[in-house]
Each structure stands twice: as C-alpha cells, then as structure tokens.
Amino acid sequence: MIPSILKFPHLRPFGRAIGVGLVGLAMMLGGGFNAHAQDKKILRMSFVNVKEHPHGMGAERFAELVNAKSAGKLVVRLYPGGTLGSDMQIVSSMQGGTIDLSVMVPGSLTGVSKEFGMFDMPFLFQSAAEADAVLDGPFGAKLLAILPSKNLVGLSYWDHGFRNFTTSTKPINTIEDFRGLKVRVQQIPIYVDMMRALDANPVALSFPELYGALESRAVDGQENPLTSIVGSRLHEAQKFLSITRHTYNPLLVVASKRTWDKLSEDERKILLEAANEAKPYQRKVSRDAEAKALETIKAAGLKVNELAPAEVERLRQKVQPVSEKLAQDSGAAITKELRDEVARVRATATSARQ
Numbered sequence: 001m002i003p004s005i006l007k008f009p010h011l012r013p014f015g016r017a018i019g020v021g022l023v024g025l026a027m028m029l030g031g032g033f034n035a036h037a038q039d040k041k042i043l044r045m046s047f048v049n050v051k052e053h054p055h056g057m058g059a060e061r062f063a064e065l066v067n068a069k070s071a072g073k074l075v076v077r078l079y080p081g082g083t084l085g086s087d088m089q090i091v092s093s094m095q096g097g098t099i100d101l102s103v104m105v106p107g108s109l110t111g112v113s114k115e116f117g118m119f120d121m122p123f124l125f126q127s128a129a130e131a132d133a134v135l136d137g138p139f140g141a142k143l144l145a146i147l148p149s150k151n152l153v154g155l156s157y158w159d160h161g162f163r164n165f166t167t168s169t170k171p172i173n174t175i176e177d178f179r180g181l182k183v184r185v186q187q188i189p190i191y192v193d194m195m196r197a198l199d200a201n202p203v204a205l206s207f208p209e210l211y212g213a214l215e216s217r218a219v220d221g222q223e224n225p226l227t228s229i230v231g232s233r234l235h236e237a238q239k240f241l242s243i244t245r246h247t248y249n250p251l252l253v254v255a256s257k258r259t260w261d262k263l264s265e266d267e268r269k270i271l272l273e274a275a276n277e278a279k280p281y282q283r284k285v286s287r288d289a290e291a292k293a294l295e296t297i298k299a300a301g302l303k304v305n306e307l308a309p310a311e312v313e314r315l316r317q318k319v320q321p322v323s324e325k326l327a328q329d330s331g332a333a334i335t336k337e338l339r340d341e342v343a344r345v346r347a348t349a350t351s352a353r354q
Helices: 002-006 009-030 054-069 087-096 114-120 128-135 138-144 189-197 207-215 226-231 265-299 309-318 320-330 332-353
Strands: 034-037 040-046 074-079 101-104 152-167 182-185 201-204 221-225 240-243 248-256 303-306
Touching: 040 054, 054 074, 054 101, 054 152, 054 248, 054 265, 074 265, 087 101, 087 152, 087 248, 114 189, 114 248, 114 320, 114 332, 128 138, 128 152, 128 248, 128 265, 128 332, 138 152, 138 332, 152 226, 152 265, 182 189, 182 207, 189 201, 189 320, 207 221, 221 226, 226 265, 248 265, 265 303, 309 320, 320 332
Parallel strands: 040 074, 040 101, 182 201, 182 221, 240 303
Antiparallel strands: 034 040, 101 248, 152 221, 152 240, 152 248
C-alpha cells in the first residue's frame, strides 16, 4: 500500500499518515536498531525523497555495499518518501535511537548544530566540483566531528544540487517578480529570511507537505533542485521554472550515535566505507539526473527561463544582508574559515585552468 501511494504525490499526506502509523507500530514492537532477526542487525534508513530519486538511489547502493561487506549480517532497510516524518522529525528520532540512518541536507541539522546552516548561504558555491573539494577536505571533516556531541555521526557528503524556483502564477525574471509571492520554503530560518528580503511571503512546510500545498494553491511556488522537483512531481502543479541556482545543497549521510555505539569497530568501519564508496556513484547519478530533469520539465510544458547575469547579481546583492546574518548565527569564525576555504579552492581551480 505505502509504496504505491508514494508514486502519487497528491496522495502523499494520506500515505505518510499510514506509513507513520505502520512503522510506528513496528518500532514499538522492535525498537530502532534490531539485532534479533536471524542474527542479522537491521538498520532503518529514512529520508524524505522517493526511492527513485538520487537520494534513494544512493541509499540503495549504500545498502548493497553494507550487505556485501558484512556478508549479510548488516541489513539496511530503506524508508523513503517521508514515511517516518520530515527531516526535523528524523533528526529527533535518530538522536533518540528509533531511526538508525538518514540522508538529508545539512541545514536540517541547524536545530542541533548551528554550524551546518552555513551551507545554505546564497551563492556560496559556483559549482558542484567546488563544493566537493571543500566538503571532502579538512573543513568538511571538521564539521562532521561536531556531530557525535549531538548524538549523531556524520558518515559522508553526497549531492543534492543547486536550487531553483518554480511558480504557478508568473515567471521570475527580475527580483521585483518575487514581491507578494507565497513561496514554500524549508523549515530553516535562512530561507524564510531570504524570501522576506525579496518581499515574498515565505511559508515554511516540510517536504512531504509540499505537493499538496502546490496543488491546492496554498502556495504559489517553491524552490528545490531539479531532481527533487521531478522526483516528487512538483512540476505537475506548476507553470514556470526560473533557473537561479541561488543555493547549492550537499547531502549528508548521518547515523544515530545511539545505534553507532552498539556496533562493533568492524561494523562501524563497514558503514563508513560504504557511505564513502557510494559517494561517487550518488554524485554522478544526481548530477546526470539534473540534466534529465530539466528536459522532463520542459516536456511537461512548463515555461523555462534563466535569470540574466546582471539580474543574478542584483539577487545576490539583495540577499547579502541575509548571508551576513547567517554568518553571525552560524559562528563568525567558522564561517570565515569556510569562505576562506572556498576562495582557496576557487583560486586553485582557476590556476589549474591557466
């Protein structure tokens, strides 16, 4: 029942309610980390996108690697499509030990570690390759080291993508076009602040609630990577796509520390290795899917426009105060460290091209 409902986003609120109820019952019976199924350890991995999305494809590859490396003794069971709740609910459940693993954007962790909000800074990265170099280096490792004190364990950085706007009322050609639009945003303060700076009306909703809000016209538009727009069929309830690439989101593979502490050293090594071995595959799948998603959106009849460079610069300047507020909220010193690392990576790449 649940998988069939996940294929139809307009039924997702109903499906999610069923899913949460059924899985909640399963958890009451079996708890989170389950070590009693024929001497196998069952690890529950939950995420808000559908299984066919690059998040789900990466999670499947991760699960396959874990199974192979453990000779079938560790089994990662996937719960896609928000069946166990929103990102915020999943974070809380992982801290409590009732969910073992997840993939999510770093901004979903700002409630437990403000430093992860830095990655939602508008126009921080110019390319995915630039982001990879920063995340896979010492700075990315430094951030992961923060999580165990929050009852979480960071395993790897994957790809979510650059965010763009869709609307049902009018395209975004200039920053003035944002005025008065009701735009769904993530339940993360930076996105609320950014929309207010653009004179739009932000509506903070969890991802599983988004399709229904678009379909009912409770909101006029939203912003997400193209893969999420197509993966959850958001484009079916929209008329315009405006390419802004205003924020790049990595994807964080994270585990419950309560679960982690119950695993042996060898089992922990398996999870770490699997997450990082799945990384190149997931990033490629995600980035390849972005181009395909754009073609799907065009084929569906949406009118697509890309903001002119001069207008992108106006947008950047308009949200700059929001970026500076985020820098202070995340920690001025560590934000400077991030910006310095981005500048170093960018300079190195420029030098290599010359």
